Amino acid sequence: MEHVPVLLQESVEILLGGSRVVAGAAVIVDATFGGGGHTRRLLECGHDKVAVVAIDRDPAAIARSDSLQQDFGERFKLLPGNFSDLEQLLDQAGIGKIDGLLLDIGLSSFQLEEGARGFSFQSDGPLDMRMDPDAGEPAAAIIREADCDTLIRIFRDFGEEPYAGAIARKIVAARVQKPFLTTHSLAQLIADMVPDYKRSRRHPATKVFQALRIVVNDELGALEKVLKAGLERLSQGGRMVVISYHSLEDRLVKRFFRESAKGCICPPGIPVCGCGRISRVKIINRSGLRPQRVEIERNPRSRSACLRAIERL
C-alpha cells in the first residue's frame, strides 16, 4: 500500500517558482501531508534554505513522518491538526508569513485502502469516515440519526446524487429493522436499487459515500477557511497551489481565486476609482491543470484531479 502523489512535478515547480523561494530562505506549508510525497519532493528540489511545514489531521499520516525528520532535520516541521485552524497552528509554532501553501485535498490511498477507516465501499469496515478518528461523529451516526429530508439534502448537495430522495427513503425505512454499521451494508442497499449496476463504470454508492465523507469531515467548510487564512499568510510573491478531486471543491477554489484576483469594480467611465478595490492575487493557470494521460494510466486515482494556483501580489 502506498500513495502516489498527484501532479507532483507541476505543483512543486509552481511552488518553488515563487519569488521568495527563488531569492533565498522560504517556508512552504504542505497542509495535506498524507504520505509525504509532495513534502519530500519540495525538500529534495528546494535548496537548503527552503523549509517545509507539514499539517495533517490524521494521526496515521503523522506517524509516517519519521523518515522525513531524519533526512531533513530542521528543514521539516510537522504540525498535527486541521488545516481549517491554519492561523492558530502557525501562530503556535511561531511562524509568521509563509511563501507557499499546498493543498492536495481529499483522501490518501492509505485512508482509502484501510477498510477499518470506513471510507470505501470496496472493502468492508465500520461506517466511520473520520479523517481524525477522535473528532466529530462517524458516518454511521448520520445514517442512524438524520431525518429523511436531511439525508436527501446531504446526498443531493454534497454528492450531486440524482436519486437522493429514493436512497434516503430506503435508508430510513430499512434502518428501523437493522442499523447500518458497515460500509458494505450501506453500499449493498444502494446497489440493490440499481439491478444492472455492474455494467456501469461507477459503483452506484460512489456519490453517497462522497457526500457522507464531505459532511463527516466538514471538508468544504475547512477548505473555505484555509483558503482565506492562507491568502492572508502568504508573503508577496508567495504561491498557493490547490489540487482538488471533485467539482464541489474545484468550484469553491475557482470562485475564491477569481474573487481575490478581481480589481476595481467601479462602473466604466468613472474618472477616479471609488471602490478602492485592488487585485490581491495573480491567477497562474486560469483553466486549471489536469494530469497528462501518462499520469492517469500510471495512477488512475489522479484522473479527476484539477490543479489551480495563484500568486500573492
Ligand SMILES: C[S@@+](CC[C@H](N)C(=O)[O-])C[C@H]1O[C@@H](n2cnc3c(N)ncnc32)[C@H](O)[C@@H]1O
Ligand atoms: C490526498 S492526501 C495528500 C497526499 C500527499 N500530498 C502525498 O503526496 O502523500 C490528503 C491528506 O490531507 C489530509 N487532510 C484532508 N483534509 C484535511 C484537513 N482539513 N486538515 C488537515 N489534513 C487534512 C488527509 O488526512 C490526507 O492525509
